[in-house]
Every structure is written in structure tokens, then in C-alpha cells.
Amino acid sequence: MPTRSDVWLAAGLVVASAFAALLAGSGPPYRPTDALGLVFAVVAASSLLWRSTAPVSVTAVTGTAVILNAAAGYPPTVVQWPAWIAVFTVFATYGRGLRLAGALLTLAALAGYVVFDRGDVTTSELFSITMCFLISMVAGEATRARRFWAEASQARLMAEERTRLARELHDALGHAVNVMVMQAGVGRRVFADNPEFAQEALGHIETVGRDALGELDRLLRVMHSDDDDTPPDLGELAARVRAAGRDMRLTTAEVDLAPGAARAVHRIIQEAVTNALRHTENGRIDVDLAQVGDTVVLEVANEGRHLPAPTPGRGLVNMRERARLEGGRFEAGPVDGGFLVRATLPARGKP
Template identity: 35%
Template sequence: MIAPTGTPGPKSSGIIPDVRRLRQSFDVVVPALVGVLVAFTVVATSAFTAAIAVPAALVALASGAALWWRRRKPVLVMAITLVGGLVVQLVAPLTVFPLAALVAIGSLAAARSPRFSLPALVLLLGVISLNFRTTTAEDTQFVMAVAVVVCAVGEAVRNRRVALAQAAQRAVGEEQARIARELHDVIAHGVSVIVVQAAAADDVFDQRPDRAREALRSIDATGRATLEELRKLLGAVRPEKRPGLDRLAELVEPLRAAGLHVDVRLDPVPLPAGVDLSAYRIVQEALTNTLRHAHAGRAEVVVRNDSGVLELEVRDDGRGGVAGFGRGITGMRERAALLGGTVDAGPLPEGGFRVHARLPLAVTA
């Protein structure tokens, strides 16, 4: 039975749902608060008439509202807040802190490499330097230092994510090498013994059939022992409990930590083990491709039962291109085909990428 995850219900509890709600609230409060605060400051301190101050306040409000998309489109939001900060600084010179741009530079540095964040920081410092005309050099330098610190904190967050991903990749590589060595040792030893015993049986087959039977019994025992060792080794690598859609919450949490906001909607329905595993793997591959190749900030996973067919849909708001997705899509289609299902994948007209799978439920695992 699939347990619904992703959308907190009345019975939701625990640390992870609370953190998620807090982050969602933060994403709403920050743009609204920054936009209103800067717009009010422009109106209150503008050196121009209302005909100029009011449009400038609207620009400031739009800059704050743009922060809603700062995780999904950090480069665009950075550009909007820089323009807004420049307008505010020209119309209301007493507005020392470009608040919207300071928030945006942190998000940009956390999401993109210094190739994007450093030029944006230079432009932001240029906007801040206009304060030299209207306030003290110490205040201006302080605001510049704040911008540099915010950018550095964002870069530190990004470096930590990269380090964690690289450490996980190294751990996987080391584990694969260890397993390969153990498989080599087990198989090489077993096959060597079998070859020697088979040769011995062939040598004495006509003259000493009793010795030949002993050699054959030894081959049988060695083969069984080797198979048992392989079962134990592979059992440790791939436990009997296979992942299924009931573990989607575990799947998406690391992706959320990496900056991809994932919404999951599930219809509770009993699934054959083979369908459950394949559905999980298809969602896993689609989300992994989204994180690696699409530069998306948001993804949605919908799983529903449609008249005996399990439908999976994974959408994202990324670039919508198929570059880098080829092998993953092929693997998903092959996995679905084994169950008599289909997978369609491609960019959406409005932007983003969509993976849609249909898996018949009348399949024995």
C-alpha cells in the first residue's frame, strides 16, 4: 500500500514537515516584506515628486516580489533586483541598503558557480557605490562588505553541496571497487578449484571411476559454496527489501537539500512488487536528471491509478532540453517496456520538462 507523501495532511507531524512549512513561509514572507519595506522607504524619502516616486516605489515592490523565484531563476532575479536597486538609489538616495539585491546575490551564489555570482557581485557593488554621493564613506563601505559577506556565505553553501555530492560519488566508487574485488576473489577461487577437479576427474575417469566420482562431488560442493558466497555478497549489496513508492519521501529529501523543491502527490493503491520497484526507479531517474541537467528549481511528482494503469508524471521548470537525458530516458523506457508499459518524455511548450509513464497494474512481480 502506498502512503501519501509530500503534501502534508491533517495528521502530518515531525521535524521534516515542520521545516518544509517554515521554508515555504519564509519564501512568501521575504519577498513581501522586502518589497513593501523598500517601496515604503522610496515614498518616504524620495527627493522627487509623486509622479516619479510612485513608479519608483512600484519598481521596488516588483524587485521584492521577484525574490519569490530566486531559487528557480536566480540569474534573472539578480538582474531584476539590480535594476530595481539602481532605480531606488537614484530616486531615493537615502536608501542605503539594496535589500532585494542583497537577498538575490546570496541565492545566486548558492545556486550557481562564481562565473555567475562574481560578475553579479561587481555590478551590485557598483550600485552600492552610488551611496558615496549621499552618505559617508564608512557607511558605503559597510554596505559593500555586507554584500561581499552575503555572496561568500552563498558560495560556502554551494561548495558544501558540491562537496557532499562528490563525497557520495567517491563512496559509491569505493564501494563498487570493493564489491568488484570480492566478486573477483570469490569467483576466481571457485572456478579455479572446479577447473582443477574437472581435469583430475578426466584423468582418472576410465581407470579409477571412484576417484572421478570424488572429484565430481568436490566440484558440486565447490560450486554450491561459491554460489552461497555470491548470494551473501549480493544480498549485502542489494537487500531483499526493494525500494518502492512508499519510500519517495526518502528519495526527495536529499534533492530538496540540494536546492530542488519537489512536490509529491500519491494515490494510495496496492501495487505488484515489480511495478512498485519500476515506478520508483523511473521517478528516481527522472528527478536525478532534473537535478543534474535541467537547472530546475521546482519539480512535481504525481502518481495516480487510472483504471488499472499506474500513471507517473514528473514535471520540472528547468530548461526543457533533452541534452544529457538520453541514456536515462532510454533506461526508463526499457524498464517500462518489460512491464508492458510506456514512457513519454520531452520539453513542455511553456518551458520545463515532463516525463510521463504508464505501467499496467496487472503484472506479476
């Protein structure tokens, strides 16, 4: 079925063509405008009803109308408009093969016009026809390229959104699962000697699990932006780590960060602490957050001996990507007696 825009285009062009044919008239050597001349103009314009659904067929119909109009002795003043619109549509819609077919059909129509036209086709007219042909092709090609660029941009945005969601799930749920595993292990080891502590560990496991489910639900419902999210409390994170049996020192000063950067800082802290819990069994975890001039500096260090050699994984990749997206820098690696994660982000208002 014709699209609504094509219906309006065809209807408007039918009316315009009929009025133009009647008002412009024609003189020798052309045949005066009569009912047959109006039929050619109306048929050519009406074929644009299927401009979007079958542009190559419309090109053939409009080209045929141009040839028959010339053979009948009418001037090409009105009947040529739909033909140029059809050429533009073919080049704006299809690939190389059908564009070539549309160009050949148009060239055949132009050749028929030159052969059957009653007037003398001058060099100036041939130049005008050639320019109309080239302008229709170039405009159609530009429209097609712009549409492909828009589609590619949309696909890229969707891929970035999927990556962002995957990163959020990895950071939030990965941390929760690691804390639950640590607390379960501690509770199992002390269950016989200290049942009260084991009971407390089970309570923490339930709380962390509920929070993880809430985080998952939030991520699935709110995927468009993090700007309105308030970063979770770092004190709560420290309490969970201590409940898992690890010593954690949290030193934070007042910093001036945009909401997105603040959430990125929290996620980097969360992921760095998760890695510390995963790769070491003891030792203190130190988190330092401060602002130096117009730069916010975050350092997460964990003590531990005989750490395994770090291997590239999603955790470090996610942390580095979060810092990069906020205009900051990220570095991580083993240091004397442990492992250090360091991120620097621009404060609010800094370009």
C-alpha cells in the same frame, strides 16, 4: 519552475518587505512610502522565485530595482535585501565567469544607488555596503566549497563501495572457480581408473558452483555493510580443498574479532588458499589462526618446490587492503620450501 524553498523564501520576503516598508516609513529627504514604493519592494522580493534556477538574472532584476527605487526617491531599507540574497546565490552556485558577471551587476547597482540616492551617502554607509557585499560573496563561496566537498566525499564513498564489491567478487568467485578447476582436473585424470572418485568430484563441482552463485547473489543484494554477515565455516573451506586432492591442515584457536575483522580474516584465508591452489600442484597447505594478547595472528603457508617468482596481482593487493582497513598489517613472500602469507589484526576493543 521555481523550487519549493524559493517559493517560501520569496513569499516570506514579500510579506516582510511590505510590512517593513509600511512600518518603517521615511522622512526627508526621501519620498514617503506609497504604492509605487511597495511595488519596488514586492518586485525585488518576488524575483527570488527564480533564485535557484536563474540567479544571475535575479541579480540583474534586484539590482535594477535598487537603482529605480533610488531614482524614485525611496530609501533603500527594504529593497536591498533581495539583492544581497541574489549575490550570495550566484557565488554559491556558479563558476568563476558567472560569479564575475554577478559581482559586476551588483557593483553597477551600487553605483546607480550612490548616484541617484537623495540622501548623503556617508563613509559609514559605504563601509556598510562594502561589508554586506563581501559577506554575501564569502558566504556564497563557502557554501559552494562545502557542497563540492560533500559531492567529492560521496563520489569517494561510491568508489570505495565499488572497490569493496569488486574485491568481494574476486575473492569469493576466484576461490570457487579455482577449486572447481582443480576438482575437474582430478576427476578427469582418475575417471577411467576410479569412476567413483570422479563422480564425487563432479558432485563437489556442482556444490561449489551453487555456493558461488549464492555468494554472487548475496553480494549484489547486500552491498551496504558486512557487519551483519556471519563468516563462512573454515571447515567447509578445508573440505573443499581436500576434495580437490590437496592436503590442508587447519589449526584455529578462539579469537575475539569484530564481525568486519572476522570476515576479513576469512577472506584473506580464502584468497591465500586460492593462490596456493593456483601456483602449486602438490604440497600441504597450513592455516594457523591464534590470538596473542590483543593481536590476532593469521599465517597461511603452502609447501612446494620451484615456485614461480611472485608477481603483483589483485589477490595480494586485496588481502593487504583488507588487513589495512581493519587496522592490521599484512606481509607475504617466499620462504624456505614454500610461500607464506601473514596478517595481524587488532582484537575486538583494541583502538
